Amino acid sequence: MFINLMLLVFLIVRLVTAVRLVVLARRSRQANMYWLAAQLFAVAIGLIFTPIPENPLGGQSVTNYFIFTISIPVAQLASILFIQTTFYRDRKSPLWWYVGAFVVGSFIALYFMTQGEIGVPHPLAAFVHASTVLTSFWQVQSANRALADISEVRDVEDWIKARYRLVTAYSICLIISGAANFARDYFAGGAVTNPLGGAMALLSLPLEITAVVIQFLAWVMPAGFRKWLNRNYQPPAHGGAELGLSEEKIMRQLRS
Amino acid sequence: MSNMLSILGSSLAQATGKEEGICRGLLRLSIQDSVEYLQETTDLAQVAAHIQTMTYQDWKNIIEGGVLAQRLANMGIAEPGDIVTGLKQTLAEKQSLLTMTAQ
Numbered sequence: 001m002f003i004n005l006m007l008l009v010f011l012i013v014r015l016v017t018a019v020r021l022v023v024l025a026r027r028s029r030q031a032n033m034y035w036l037a038a039q040l041f042a043v044a045i046g047l048i049f050t051p052i053p054e055n056p057l058g059g060q061s062v063t064n065y066f067i068f069t070i071s072i073p074v075a076q077l078a079s080i081l082f083i084q085t086t087f088y089r090d091r092k093s094p095l096w097w098y099v100g101a102f103v104v105g106s107f108i109a110l111y112f113m114t115q116g117e118i119g120v121p122h123p124l125a126a127f128v129h130a131s132t133v134l135t136s137f138w139q140v141q142s143a144n145r146a147l148a149d150i151s152e153v154r155d156v157e158d159w160i161k162a163r164y165r166l167v168t169a170y171s172i173c174l175i176i177s178g179a180a181n182f183a184r185d186y187f188a189g190g191a192v193t194n195p196l197g198g199a200m201a202l203l204s205l206p207l208e209i210t211a212v213v214i215q216f217l218a219w220v221m222p223a224g225f226r227k228w229l230n231r232n233y234q235p236p237a238h239g240g241a242e243l244g245l246s247e248e249k250i251m252r253q254l255r256s
Numbered sequence: 257m258s259n260m261l262s263i264l265g266s267s268l269a270q271a272t273g274k275e276e277g278i279c280r281g282l283l284r285l286s287i288q289d290s291v292e293y294l295q296e297t298t299d300l301a302q303v304a305a306h307i308q309t310m311t312y313q314d315w316k317n318i319i320e321g322g323v324l325a326q327r328l329a330n331m332g333i334a335e336p337g338d339i340v341t342g343l344k345q346t347l348a349e350k351q352s353l354l355t356m357t358a359q
Binding site: 091 | 257259262263266309312316344348350351353355356357359
């Protein structure tokens with residue numbers, strides 16, 4: 001009952017965040033945000049079919065297990081495309097290294113997922129989590145570098161800088177929980193009843209909850225939270241003075 | 257004010273040695289000239305609203321378009337291409353701002 005309730009809460013928060021991203025993408029005409037929304041939708045679909053005994057839709061049929069299995073690499077691919085189109089257009093990018101690692105990791109994971117029993121994964125199916133770790137690492141690296149580029153720009157409000165930090169924060173949570181899930185699946189066969197599997201589950205679960213909450217705050221960003229993040233922000237003095245300059249005045253000053 | 261306008265204005269000011277406010281004005285005029293429905297407007301709020309919704313490709317088109325280069329040439333800059341290259345680099349480096357400022 002508790003686990004099902006938690007899955008439901010996870011699902012709702014993910015869906016709310018994904019819908020909000022679609023709205024943001026449409027309103028701001030930032031097509032790259034659709035990839036992030038797609039990632040969250042894929043994760044949400046995966047959650048519905050999470051293969052645990054308590055979940056009525058989890059692993060009750062091969063189709064359900066297949067949907068769960070395929071949702072993970074779909075989410076990771078969407079995440080890779082989001083990072084590329086948000087940070088690396090017209091720039092040198094390690095995209096193909098990450099795509100290569102994703103393809104190899106997913107191929108190994110998907111192949112061995114079909115070799116194990118439903119709910120008792122083959123150890124090598126754990127490679128699906130390796131891709132999550134790598135993709136999240138790339139996101140941390142990209143967001144940090146981009147933040148460093150604008151951290152001294154006074155025109156950029158504090159809530160925007162905070163959004164970069166929130167992206168970094170939830171990505172770090174996903175790296176650690178991904179590594180814990182890898183260890184649980186690889187060394188403990190996905191079980192939570194032995195000491196290692198139990199410890200890894202205890203580590204990954206709160207981190208995943210934290211990641212979901214931070215992701216919600218980063219992208220839904222309720223007005224009160226944004227206001228709080230911006231509480232110390234002082235806009236630079238230039239204001240809108242140059243708005244009133246005519247073309248003639250601007251060109252005259254440019255020539256002087 | 258648009259963060260990208262501010263950052264590109266700052267970059268242009270560094271490259272030309274002119275005031276930032278003037279450089280932002282130059283960019284704004286180039287945008288107005290390049291967007292048909294803004295060409296005749298005197299409503300600065302409408303221009304500002306348009307700038308807020310500009311995508312990476314929109315900015316790239318403005319920077320690479322002939323209007324900005326022509327204005328830079330009119331300023332007496334012999335090699336506006338170098339300045340355009342610098343602005344394109346700034347845009348690429350700061351592109352994530354367009355996503356992070358979405359609200």
